[in-house]
Amino acid sequence: MTERMPGQGLYAITDSQLLPDDRIVDAVEQALAGGAVMVQYRDKRPDDELRRSIAEQLLAACQRWGRPLIVNDDVALARQIGADGVHLGLEDSTPEEAREQLGPGAIIGVTCHDDLERAREQASGSADYLAFGRFFPSATKGSAPSASADVLGQAGALGLPRVAIGGITTDNAPSLIRAGADLIAVIHGLFSTQDIEATAREFTQLFATGASS
Numbered sequence: 001m002t003e004r005m006p007g008q009g010l011y012a013i014t015d016s017q018l019l020p021d022d023r024i025v026d027a028v029e030q031a032l033a034g035g036a037v038m039v040q041y042r043d044k045r046p047d048d049e050l051r052r053s054i055a056e057q058l059l060a061a062c063q064r065w066g067r068p069l070i071v072n073d074d075v076a077l078a079r080q081i082g083a084d085g086v087h088l089g090l091e092d093s094t095p096e097e098a099r100e101q102l103g104p105g106a107i108i109g110v111t112c113h114d115d116l117e118r119a120r121e122q123a124s125g126s127a128d129y130l131a132f133g134r135f136f137p138s139a140t141k142g143s144a145p146s147a148s149a150d151v152l153g154q155a156g157a158l159g160l161p162r163v164a165i166g167g168i169t170t171d172n173a174p175s176l177i178r179a180g181a182d183l184i185a186v187i188h189g190l191f192s193t194q195d196i197e198a199t200a201r202e203f204t205q206l207f208a209t210g211a212s213s
């Protein structure tokens with residue numbers, strides 16, 4: 001396993017429709033080269049063997065860059081490959097089950113949408129980061145409940161890293177960073193761009209400049 005949770009930066013999330021299997025590792029390498037601090041393997045397809053093979057390749061890429069690989073939804077896959085952690089939504093395993101399976105060193109992220117009460121409960125449980133959103137219309141998951149940027153500031157008192165997700169681009173990310181997001185989680189706004197490395201670098205620089213523009 002790589003080190004624990006990064007403090008701030010770009011959280012790159014893969015998408016099997018956007019990134020064909022023969023391009024996904026290269027695309028993630030580009031994101032890492034541009035400064036992505038954490039990667040999530042998100043793949044809803046039912047082929048366990050294929051998903052395991054891709055996840056192993058992504059883990060190797062993340063290890064080359066010393067960055068954590070998080071597996072979406074699938075605690076068993078995270079455990080099988082020795083990933084750094086798992087991301088869980090309301091319909092997935094509980095963070096407590098994941099902690100039991102993955103151990104004390106694993107990074108466990110939870111979806112909170114716009115729900116500060118859920119965030120408070122999760123912060124006193126097994127979560128290592130709290131994810132809020134979607135903040136903008138999302139090409140990947142338009143059906144995700146929407147959230148207002150205020151929730152990021154309100155969640156600051158909970159003491160865990162706050163992840164913002166949903167329709168984020170280099171243009172709209174600064175408002176979320178100013179509102180308190182520690183990590184910006186992006187699919188389309190990163191992996192559908194012509195130059196993934198340059199886009200990742202732009203996201204990364206927003207943190208260095210305090211998103212002042």
Ligand SMILES: Cc1ncc(COP(=O)(O)OP(=O)(O)O)c(N)n1
Pocket residue numbers: 011013040042072073087088089090091092109110111131132141163165185
């Ligand atoms: C960083 C991050 N935040 C939120 C999600 C969404 O998780 P979930 O609500 O379980 O939805 P799916 O991604 O499983 O469709 C996420 N994956 N990552």
Ligand SMILES: Cc1ncsc1CCOP(=O)(O)O
Pocket residue numbers: 133134137138139140141144165166167168185186187188189
């Ligand atoms: C998985 C998920 N959960 C809330 S929005 C979203 C999709 C994020 O993808 P994009 O960055 O393309 O909007």
Ligand SMILES: [Mg+2]
Pocket residue numbers: 072073087088089090092
């Ligand atoms: Mg999920």
